[in-house]
Amino acid sequence: MFQDKCRILANEPICGNFYRLVLESKSIAAAAVPGQFLNIRVEQGTDFLLRRPLSIHEIKKNSVSIIYKTVGRGTGKLSLKKPKESLDVIGPLGKGYTLSDGKAVLVGGGTGVASLKFLAADLINKQQAAVVVMIGARTREEVLCGNEFSELGCKVEICTEDGTLGFKGMVTSLLKQYLSVMGAHPRVVYACGPMPMLKEVGRLTSHFRIPCEVSLEEHMGCGVGACMGCVVPARNGGYLRVCKDGPVFDAREVAL
Amino acid sequence: MGDLKIKIGDMQLKNPVMVASGTFGYGEEYAQLVDLNKLGAIVTKSITLKPRAGNNQPRLWETASGLLNSIGLQNVGLKTFIEEKLPYLQKYDTGIIVSIAGETVDEYEKLAQALKKEKFDALEINISCPNVRTAKRMLFAQDPELARQVIRKVRRYYKKTVIVKLTPNVTDIGLIAKACEKAGADAIAVVNTFNGMAVDLKKGVPVFKNIVAGLCGPAIKPLALYKVYETSQAVRIPVIGMGGIMNFHDGLEYILCGASAIAVGAGNFIDPQIPVKIIKDMELYLRENHLGKISRLVGSLKC
Numbered sequence: 001m002f003q004d005k006c007r008i009l010a011n012e013p014i015c016g017n018f019y020r021l022v023l024e025s026k027s028i029a030a031a032a033v034p035g036q037f038l039n040i041r042v043e044q045g046t047d048f049l050l051r052r053p054l055s056i057h058e059i060k061k062n063s064v065s066i067i068y069k070t071v072g073r074g075t076g077k078l079s080l081k082k083p084k085e086s087l088d089v090i091g092p093l094g095k096g097y098t099l100s101d102g103k104a105v106l107v108g109g110g111t112g113v114a115s116l117k118f119l120a121a122d123l124i125n126k127q128q129a130a131v132v133v134m135i136g137a138r139t140r141e142e143v144l145c146g147n148e149f150s151e152l153g154c155k156v157e158i159c160t161e162d163g164t165l166g167f168k169g170m171v172t173s174l175l176k177q178y179l180s181v182m183g184a185h186p187r188v189v190y191a192c193g194p195m196p197m198l199k200e201v202g203r204l205t206s207h208f209r210i211p212c213e214v215s216l217e218e219h220m221g222c223g224v225g226a227c228m229g230c231v232v233p234a235r236n237g238g239y240l241r242v243c244k245d246g247p248v249f250d251a252r253e254v255a256l
Numbered sequence: 257m258g259d260l261k262i263k264i265g266d267m268q269l270k271n272p273v274m275v276a277s278g279t280f281g282y283g284e285e286y287a288q289l290v291d292l293n294k295l296g297a298i299v300t301k302s303i304t305l306k307p308r309a310g311n312n313q314p315r316l317w318e319t320a321s322g323l324l325n326s327i328g329l330q331n332v333g334l335k336t337f338i339e340e341k342l343p344y345l346q347k348y349d350t351g352i353i354v355s356i357a358g359e360t361v362d363e364y365e366k367l368a369q370a371l372k373k374e375k376f377d378a379l380e381i382n383i384s385c386p387n388v389r390t391a392k393r394m395l396f397a398q399d400p401e402l403a404r405q406v407i408r409k410v411r412r413y414y415k416k417t418v419i420v421k422l423t424p425n426v427t428d429i430g431l432i433a434k435a436c437e438k439a440g441a442d443a444i445a446v447v448n449t450f451n452g453m454a455v456d457l458k459k460g461v462p463v464f465k466n467i468v469a470g471l472c473g474p475a476i477k478p479l480a481l482y483k484v485y486e487t488s489q490a491v492r493i494p495v496i497g498m499g500g501i502m503n504f505h506d507g508l509e510y511i512l513c514g515a516s517a518i519a520v521g522a523g524n525f526i527d528p529q530i531p532v533k534i535i536k537d538m539e540l541y542l543r544e545n546h547l548g549k550i551s552r553l554v555g556s557l558k559c
Contacts (some may be wrong), residue, residue, distance in 0.1 A: 001288040003528065041526065048321040048473045048502075050525055073318075088527065090289065219316050221323070222525045224289070226281030228301075228330040229316040238309045239330060244285070 001224070002027045006089045009063055011081050016142045018111065019079050020057070022065040028091050029059045034119035035096030035215055035248040038066060039223035041088040042077045049074060053220045053243065055115035055192070056092065057145075064091075067114035067144065093223055094247045097213055101127040102187035106154075107175055107201055109136040109193025113144040115215060116192055120154050132157065132178075132186070136171025136193065140164040172200040179208045186210060195256065202251040212251040218242040258542025259549040260535070262296075262516055264494045265417030265442030267377045269351045269517070271296040272550060273507070273535050276498050276521035277355040277380060277421070278302065278327065282341040283348070289528045294535060297351030299519065300341070302382045304356075305363050307333030311387060317454045317463050322475030322500075323522050324452050326387045326464045329357055334370055342374060352376035353419065357385055361402075365409040372413050379414050381406060381441075384423035384448035386470045397423040397448075400435035407439035419496065421445040424476075424483045430490030437491045445496040445519070446487045447480045472522040474500040481513055488514020488555055502530060504537035514555040 006023040014020050028038070039051040052074040054066040070079050081087065097119050104123055106116045113135050123129040131154040137143045138161045149156045158166030159174045167174050171193075178184055185208075191201040192215035205212035221229035225244030233255040234240045240254060260271035277299040283292055292298065310330025317324040332341065337354075345352050354376050358364040364381065371379065383396035383406055396402040397420075407420060420436045422429060424447040433444045449470025454463040463469075480499025488495045497515030500522070501507050507518040523530045542550060 003289050048323070048475070048500075048522070048526065050318055050323065090528075219314070219318075221316050221325070221522075222279070222281075222285070224281075224285045224528075226285040226301075227279060227316075227325075227525065228310060228327045229325065231310065231313065231315065231330070233312075238307075 001090065001093060002031070003088070003090045004028060005086045007086045008081055008083050010083055011079070014067065015144070017070045018067055018142070018144060019070065020065060020067050021078070022063050023087065023089060024063050025089065026062050028089065029062060029064045032056050032059050032064060032092035033096040034122050035115065036092035036094050037247060038064065038089050038091035039093055039220070040078070042074050044088070050221065051090065051223060052078065053093070053223055055215070055247070057114040057117050058121070059118065067111060069111045090223060094243055095245065097190055097215070097248050099123060099127050100188045101129050103130045104132070105175070105178065105186045105189045106131060106133045107136070107171055107189060107191040107193070107197070108133070109171055109197040110142070111144070112193030112215065116190065117145055117148055119190060120149055120152050124153055131155070134159060134171050134174050134178075136197065138162065170197070172197055172204065175201060176204055179204060179210070188212065191215070199256040202256045205251060213248050214251045214254070214256070215248045216242050216246050216254070258539045258547065260539060260542070262551055264419070264496070264516060265378065267351060267417040269296040271535050271538070272511075272517035273531050273538070274299055274351070274353070274496065274517060274519040275524060275531055276519040277382065279521045279524045282337070283345050284341075286524070286528055290532060292348045292350050294532050295350045296517065296535070297353050297377065298345060299353040299380055300337075300345070300355050301331050302329055302355040302357035302385065303331055303334055303337045303367065304329060304358065305334050305366055307331065307336065312465055314463055317469065319452070319454065319471065320475060322471050322473035324454055324464070324469040324471050325449070326466055326469040328387045329385055334367060338370070338374060342376065346375060351378070353378045353380050355380040355382050355421070357382040361405050361409055364406045365413070368410040368413040372415070378417035378419055379410065380419040380421055380445060381410055382421045382448070384421050386423065386425065386449055386451055386468060387466060395423055397421075397432060398426050400432050403432055404435050404439040407436055407441055411440040417442045419443040419445050421448055422487070423448045424480060425451045429483050430486050433487045433491045437493050441493060443494045443496055443516075444487055444491060445498065446484045447499055450476050450479060472500070474502055476500050477506060481509060484510055484515050485513040501534075502526070504534045504541065507534050507538070508541070508553070511550070511553050512555070512557040516551070516554050
């Protein structure tokens with residue numbers, strides 16, 4: 001965990017309201033594992049604006065990148081930042097995915113797809129895993145990172161709610177079809193996306209008895225486990241902190 | 257060299273900058289980012305007799321220059337605190353202030369009894385959490401008689417420094433502070449969060465399930481500053497000031513208004529380096545202005 005002033009190497013729109021931000025940081029890049037996030041201070045002024053937690057999309061030797069969607073005040077301001085400016089960044093934070101070998105299915109919805117890229121890269125390069133990625137989006141303009149996954153050597157399945165690209169319907173319907181086929185049995189399913197999607201992925205994997213890890217999102221105060229603001233109900237009662245006990249959880253651990 | 261040392265009750269601190277309860281966990285959460293040895297004191301998350309799960313989501317809501325929270329005192333409980341959290345903090349060269357919270361006078365008494373033999377510097381009695389209500393929907397810190405009862409009971413067992421944390425949600429904070437002083441408190445911490453709420457316009461419902469939540473951050477600074485001023489005018493014991501402190505100048509305003517020490521709360525979320533920066537700037541300020549001791553500035557506002 002570091003707190004660094006990171007120079008912006010790039011901050012550009014990629015499609016729809018999605019942006020890619022590349023930050024220079026050798027220390028964060030060296031320490032990060034897939035599923036972890038950065039907590040970024042968007043503004044230096046006196047206006048009190050909490051840091052924005054954003055999942056790591058990719059690491060290179062000297063840089064770390066994220067993909068975000070402009071949804072409100074914080075991400076809106078972030079999109080106006082220019083290369084060579086710097087940002088105060090805390091990271092890498094949180095508990096990441098458990099890497100498995102064999103066959104893995106990655107299910108992503110919306111910006112959730114972005115963090116799965118880092119995971120896919122490690123699964124293929126470090127575990128020699130066979131990776132199937134299911135990318136869900138509302139419409140073809142919002143399909144994220146399809147080519148990036150193909151270039152890594154993943155089998156890519158695209159799914160749009162309006163049917164403008166790939167399978168028409170929800171990404172979870174595609175997952176259900178996939179898991180229903182005899183012999184498709186993957187060793188693990190990883191999922192990152194909106195809560196209704198994760199809920200359904202959790203239900204399906206439990207039905208098919210396949211281990212599943214989900215990455216959750218929640219508004220955060222501190223990002224380091226101190227304030228108890230970002231909790232999620234635990235399956236066994238009580239609450240778990242998304243920033244510290246997660247953001248990646250075994251799907252059986254949390255009440256989705 | 258500027259002298260930052262202060263004394264509150266029997267507690268000696270190397271500087272008057274603390275981190276406020278509920279914003280710094282049990283210290284360990286921030287240890288990789290902040291040199292805990294530099295802090296004047298760490299006030300722990302409030303501890304209850306039994307572990308508390310806390311409130312349902314949502315717990316946080318950003319407002320203009322502020323943050324509404326409704327955590328509901330989620331904490332590990334007394335036993336785990338003594339066995340795991342306190343020993344961790346004791347490794348550091350910083351003041352340890354243990355915050356306690358209860359729903360009844362009896363619970364505060366039991367907490368004080370259980371903690372009396374443990375090694376730490378002061379007890380902070382949190383009688384002002386807006387997110388946990390007693391049956392009467394009144395906080396101990398909203399009634400001088402209830403406040404007095406809690407402090408008397410705690411005092412019976414706990415002989416070292418006792419700080420009482422008050423709510424700003426009262427008409428006359430001076431009146432409550434005086435009652436605490438009379439009941440044996442060594443210092444008053446001012447303030448806990450201000451009552452606030454937020455509305456979910458899409459659904460036409462309050463954002464928080466309890467309706468009310470606690471507002472913190474720079475939005476409350478002028479309000480909290482006045483509460484600190486009022487309190488320091490009413491009592492002789494030291495006041496610890498907090499509310500929206502983001503830098504040394506904010507802290508200095510509190511000191512001039514009567515605070516002997518200050519605490520950084522929500523500011524830790526924005527930049528965990530704020531407390532350490534304040535300490536550095538404070539020392540520089542004393543040196544550049546040949547002021548000697550920070551304690552000389554306490555309450556030095558020319559009115």
